Structures are given as C-alpha cells and as structure tokens.
Amino acid sequence: MTAIDSHSTPHDDHAHDGGHGHSEYPFLAHHFETPAQQFDSGKLGMWVFLATEVLFFGALFAMYTLMRAKEPEVFSFASNYLDTIMGGINTCVLILSSLTMALAVHFAQRSKKGPLVVCLLLTFLGACGFLVIKYFEYTHKFDANLKWGPAFYQPVVENGKPLGAPEAALVTESTPAAATAGSPLTVNPLIGKPLPAEASSIKRAAMGPSGLASEDAMHAHDAHGHAATGDHDLAMKTHVYNAQMPVNTHRFFGIYYCMTGLHGIHVVIGMFLIGWITLRSIRGDFNSKYYTPVDLVGLYWHIVDLIWIFLFPLFYLIH
Amino acid sequence: MSNHSHAHAGADEHPLVGHLVPLWILFATATVLLVLTIITVAVRYVDLGEANIYIAIGIAGVKATLVGLYFMHLKWDRPFNQLTLVGSIAFVVLLIWFTMLDSKQYEPQLIRGNPTGVQTELGQKAPDAPIAKQNQLIR
Amino acid sequence: MTTLDATRPLDTRPSADNYLTHSRGVLSWILTLDHKRIGVMYLVSVLASFLLGGVFALLVRTKLLFPGEVSWMSAEAYNHFFTLHGAVMVFLVIIPSIPAALGNFVLPIMLGAKDVAFPRLNLASYWLWLLGATCVVLSLLMGSFDTGWTFYTPYSTTTRFGGVVPVVTGAFILGFSSIFTGMNFIVTVHKLRPPGMTWFRMPLFLWALYSTALIQILATPVLAITLSLLAVERIFHIGIFDPAWGGDPVLFQHFFWFYSHPAVYIMIVPGMGIISEIISVHAHRHIFGYRFIAFSSIAIAFFSFLVWGHHMYTSGQSGLMNVVFSAITFSVAIPSAIKVFNWLATLYKGSISLTTPMLYALAFLFLFTIGGLTGLYLGTLNTDIHLHDTYFVVAHFHYVMMGSALIAMIGGMHHWWPKMTGRMYSEFWGRIGCTLVFIGFNLTFFTQFMLGSQGMPRRYYSYDQLPGMAEAFKTYHHISTGGSYIMALGFVITAIYLIHSLYRGKPAPANPWGGRSLEWQCPSPPPHDNFKVTPRVGDCYDFSVVRWDEASNGYIVDRSLDPELNPNAPKRKGHH
C-alpha cells in the first residue's frame, strides 16, 4: 500500500474533460474507467436480469409442478392434444437460432461485420419461424375450442349442431354400469358402450399411453363411420363430449397458454432486440473492442431458448 | 490497442474484453442439442411409466447446461455470473419445494369433481357431456 | 505526483455549478441521467404519495372514532380507503422510499463514482414508477378496489369493483421499477467501488442497499408473475387461483408471500443501513461490530426467503408447513437482534449529538425493538391463532414498516438533507417534529396492541356489535385516532420547516455532522460529476480524522491523519 493515489495519477491532468483516456474508446460511458469495467458491468447486469427472468418463469414452473402433482390424469390426457412434431420442430428452430446468435457474438468479437449481420438476420428469421409455427398451433387449438376456462367447455358448433353431442338414446344415467360403478361417468358417448369401471375413476395417472383418450375417441368415430377424415381434428373438436376427460382439464390449457404465451412475448421482445442490434451492426457499431450489446442480447436470446427447452418436454412429451 | 503486426490475426480479430469461443465448439454444442432433442422426442413414444417425465427433464437439464456453458459463455465467465444463474435456480427450487410440501399435505382435504364455475358453464353449454355429471356435489 | 497525494483534502468548496444548477429547465430534469436528480425526483414523488396514503389513513382513523355506521363514509368506502392506504403506502412509498430515493442519491457518491452503473435504466426505473402510480390512479377511476393490499383470491378475482386489474398492472410495473433499481445497485456495488474500498470497507448503508437489491432481484419477479396470473384469472378464469375454476387460493398466498415477506425486508433493511450511518456519525464513534452488521444484512436477506408461510397459519396451510415456517421465523430474530445490540454498543460511550437525525435513529431503536419482539408472538403458532387478523397484527407491522422503515427514511432524509439541498433546516423545529411523530405514533399503534389482544379484528368498519367490548374498544380507538392526528401534525411541521429551509435555510457546509464517508467529502450540493477523480478511501468509520473547521462552519476529514492513506500519519490507539 502506498500513500500515492496511483489510481488518479495518470488521469489527473486531463480530468477536467472527463478524461480517463476516453477519447481512445468513444463507446466508453463517462462513469466507467475502462472498457473492461464497462463490459463486466453490462454482463453482470444482464445476468442479474436473467436471474429475475428465471424467478419470473420459476413461479410458473412451480405452478405447473403443483398442478401436475395434484391432477396427473389431466396432464396425461390433455397433452395428447398438443402437436409433438410441431413442438419438436420449434425446439430445433430455437436451438438453431441460438446457434446463429452465438455465432453472431463470435463474429462481432472478431470484427467480421458481414457474417455478424448474416447471423443476426438468421436469428431473426428463426424467431419469426418459431412464432409462425406457434401461430398455427394456437389457431388449430382455438378452432377446437381448446382454450382456457369457460371457453374450453363450449362445444364446437358445426352446421348449427354441437359437434360430438350424444344422441338422445345415449343418455348415460340409465346404463347399468353407472349404477354399479357409483359414478355417472361410465359411458363414452362416442364409443357408445360402457367403459371399464376403473377407466372412469378419478385417478387416471396409471393408464399410460393405452389410455390416450383422443386416439380412442378417434377410433370410435371410425367404427361408427361418422368421420372418415380429420379424425384427430374431430377428436379435438369433440373433447367436451369425451367421456374420458378428467375434471379440471381446462386448467392444463390455462397454464399451457400462460407459459407458452409468456415465452412467446419474450420471443417478440427478443425480435425487437435482435432487430435493433442488426441495424446497429449494419451501421458498423460493433467490433472486437465493443460488442457488448450483441453479447447481452445474445444472453437474453439464449435464456429464451433455455426456457423453451424445459417447456417443450413439460407440455409435449408427457403421458 | 493498435492493430498492426499480423495480417490475419490482428488486434481486430481478438476481443478487447470477454472470451472468444471457437466456432467448432458452437457447432458441436448445437449438434448435441439437436441430437438430444430427437432422443427426447423418441423416448416420448416409449412407455416407461413414471420414468418418462424424469428422463425428459433430465435431458432438458443437460441441454440447458450445454446452452449455459457454451452458448452463454458461462464456462469462461466470472464466478459471480455463474453463481447468479445457479442461485436463481436454487430459489426457484426453494419455491417449488416448500409449496409442494404444503400442497401434498393438504391435498387429501380437497373436494374432487367439477368446480362450481365449470359445472355452471357445462350446465348451460353442454349439459349432455359426460364431464357435466362429475359434479362435486354428487360425490 | 507532487500534489496528487491521497492525503490531499478533497475539494469541498461550494460551487455555483452543482447538480441542481448544472442544467436548467423541466426537460433537463425529466430526461436526466444524473442519479442525484433521479433520487430527488423519486423523493418528491414518494413524499407526495406518502401524503396521499396518509390522508387515506386519517380518513380510516377518523371513521373509527365512531363505533357504528356513519353517514359520511359507507362500509364500502371504508374498505376502499384502507385498501388504498395499504397499497399506496407499500408499493408507492415504502418500497421505493429508501433505495430509490435516498439510495439513488447517496450510493454512487459513497462509492466515489460518477453515477450508477446503468444511468438509463435508473431513469427507466423512475418512469416505470410514474407509470405504475398512474395505473393506481387509473384504478381509482375504474371502480377502485377493496381487496386489501394483499389481493387475496378468490375475493380479488370475483369482487365487483373493476379497479383490481389496473392496480395489479400498476403493482406489476412498480415491481419492474424496483427490479431495475436493484439491478443497478448490485452492479454498481460490484463494479464501481473506488480504490481502497474492499467489501468490508463499504459504508454499512451500502451493505444494506446491496442486501436489499438481492431481495428485490429474487423476490419481485415472483410477485410480478403472481399478479399477472391474478389478472389473467380474473379475466379468463384459467383455474389457477379461483376455486370456482379449480384453482388453489392457498397457492396464491404462497406466491404472494414468497415476495411479500422478503418485501418487508426490502423496506426495513435499507432503513437499518441508514441507522448504522446516523448512529455512528452522530455519536462520533466507530461503528461497533462492523462485520456483524454487514453479515446480518445478508443473513436477513437470505432468511427472509424461508419464512413466508408465517402469514398463512390460518389460511389452510398444512400443519407440517406451519411448524416448519414458525421454526424458521424465529431465526430471523437473530440477525435483527445482532444489529440492535451493535447499535447500542456504538452509542455506548459515544459523544452523542442529539440532532434531528439522531432523534429519529433513537426512535427507530425503540420502535423497531417493539415491532420486532411483537413479531415473535405472531410467529408463534398458537398465539398467532388468537392474534391473526386482529389489530395486534396491524400494530406490529406498523411498528416495523412505519415506526422503523419510514422513521429511518425520514431520519435519513434529515441526515442527507444538507447534502441534497445545500441548506440547513431548523434544528429546533426538527426536534419538535420528531417528538410529535414519536409520541403520536406510539399513541396510535401501541393502543392497537391492546385492541388486538382483546379481540378487535382488523379491517372492520364498525365495532358496536362486538359483545361486551364495544365501550372498551371505543376508548382505545379514540386514543389511537388522537395519536394519528398528533403524528399528522408532526409531519406537517416537518414538511413546513423542510420546505422553508429550501428558501431561507442557512447554506450547508460540506460536512455538517462530522461524517467520514465520501459523501461528506464533496461539496453540498454535490457537483454534477460528484468527484473529479475517483478518490481513494480509508476506513469510513474512523472518526478520529474528522475535525471541526471554524472557517467553513462544518467538519472536515483530514486525510493526512488517516493511516490508510498516509503511512506516516501519527499512530493513534484504539484503531486497527
């Protein structure tokens, strides 16, 4: 330790102009001493922000865990209505856009303007692709009234009739199985025959893939010749009348839209951020000395990817 | 901070701050991530009972770790930045852990069947639906 | 190197060019990136909200003078008023008061930095605060809300008053305002510390702000998402919190208190930091147990996340978790007590100046001890069953939130007022104001302990029907309301002499109290850039280098006496 204030020494003579050799680094803000300090601050700030994002989604994951622990049958039933292939493609799209983002940071670090801009544009395209696929997924479900809360129990009406509503002859209370099982829910109106008693009991978690309700319903339609095409669509649209639907199934879709929707909002925000740094890259703002915004937007974009990496199996890959 | 000397790897080729991750690591990471995605989708069609969800979560955890370590440069980052991510996840685990402990405890007291709002809705919109008979009050 | 000695006194001469005069015009304020101006804008906004919340409180207290129905305030209006009082005071006043208003002003100066790490984010934080406050006002126009500040479901998802969604939107936005402040402080403390200032050289106020920032970062997002889900549930009935749609109201309380218990520490921990500063400066004595106080701030931040369930003993939470949360709750008492004992030890044999800030600090010690100890009754399972949702709870948290957090904030405001404004306020009226607030506060809330332990429920509009107790309750309520008027008078006097000081106050010296940390080594008011060069610092609680300077009518820090900065300084005993 020395009595000399070594820190201020080299700068003191030009301290009046807010010195610290800032002229060498035009990007250096006045309250930072060195580019490293500025970079580290930005990076730490971003990580702290990402921590808030983790907690933000964390509460939703907590909610998911609780709901699933309480009603596993809802999740195994309802996840069949989600399109695993579309979800899988979306996962790959996000991973690839994460890759291009990481590449963008790499090229920014090496002052390669051309590849940087190309990578950012590819990342932007990836974000667009993700949202387009998501849009088709959502509209597909909306058409079938696979929505939240009350809307979930609104039968889909086609040709003025509720789709999949049982015939008058199929009124369920009169079947003997209902009386013996002690539960009114023992007839699948789409199949038209009594179900095994355990199939209608509340706990359905153990049913496994053999209990894939929508597929059952689909086959039933084949047997009755009601619908030759679009079986899966029909099963989706007639979910209200599906005898195997557990109580509270609407909650699955409630949290599905909450979590994927919030994630989608983050993707949209990410698109704005990527667009912004793309424009700045085209302007030539970034090089090996200064690329902090690219790095930070990159971190944000990776956490969006990271959250999707968990959302995908939790919603699409369960049974 | 001047760039002369080497024609190829001048100062412009090296970041002034931060860590430059080689291209091959980035591509390798992405490849592994894509392969893991295909695996996890494939496992979905194999019935392993309860194990399915744990495998899926485990693979997701591996993928997330890869993204964090290589795409997000955490492997070479400052310890406090690493701690920030791990710490925030720890607090999420805390939230899930305590609420789960509690909800498991009071779960047996919950009434099963359609909640009142759902029941009313069904009564108006689809009284014939089998689910409409799952009233809380019937049980 | 001749004049660049670390021991050279820093320039404390008042200058015509300071942060207040650096640029002019309304735009230069609302678009400023200067942490000092943002701090001042926050202070003004927070105090305006305090006035609003105070008026609501007085309306509620005035109604309670009458046991039965009154013609001028319906039961419904009463519900709105106490709800608004709570929401305004918590979200608009206490949470931002110390970190965003005083912390913003003081933190970078204490670090010898020119600004916080992210000045734009800082301004964004203030604008988000304004936006959030606008939402709260909007909710008044859209039917207001009567849910209590806790927004418990299912009531909040079903109440017919339409102000719920706008107000939770407002709280969501205010949450992000708070998060941005926290982000800024964490990074600033990590990256902008001056040479010589290691972690254990930081003024304790910075430790407190740092701990607070950690809580803000980790807890606030959960509130944000919870309130969003509440709004979504109310509009779309997704079945998350409302049992009518299969939701779980206990889960809402888990999420809400995961934020809102740590939020109590967002309110109180920075207040504790201020008290550490005031007590050591105004007792002119090295803070006792520096490391204990510093670590106890971090410990409080950590423990605060483990005890949220103590708000839910009677809400349907399971017996197991009741026991777990009750047990952990007691552990929070330890770091809090450590702080109190260290403050007392600092005062012991100190040469105490009974200035207004010191009076507020002493009031804090008294009130915080009562607030903390009564918290133990509420953390105990069996007593809480009796006391839950009674005035005992109201009294307890007012002792903590108002008697401690807000009193510390007002004490800190007086402490740094000369620095912020460059003017001295009237010490005489300051003492009068503090005394009135202290007496009024205790009259108001100590009686509420009695009310609560005898069974008066909180949030009740009338109490004339309570069997056999109406008369006794009436007496207590009268004392309580009378106390609130005295307290209001104290605050009015405070407002008057503070505003008066802006125009007629004596010019403040750079160091009116004998402080040692860096903010007392720059002019009052500070210049735009705080310090021309980042100063090297020594032990910020070593008051032996502080001496009275007749010429400037204030204290000066003689850096040449500091062995940290000058190895040739004369050795003195009692310092390491």
Ligand SMILES: [Cu+2]
């Ligand atoms: Cu608490």
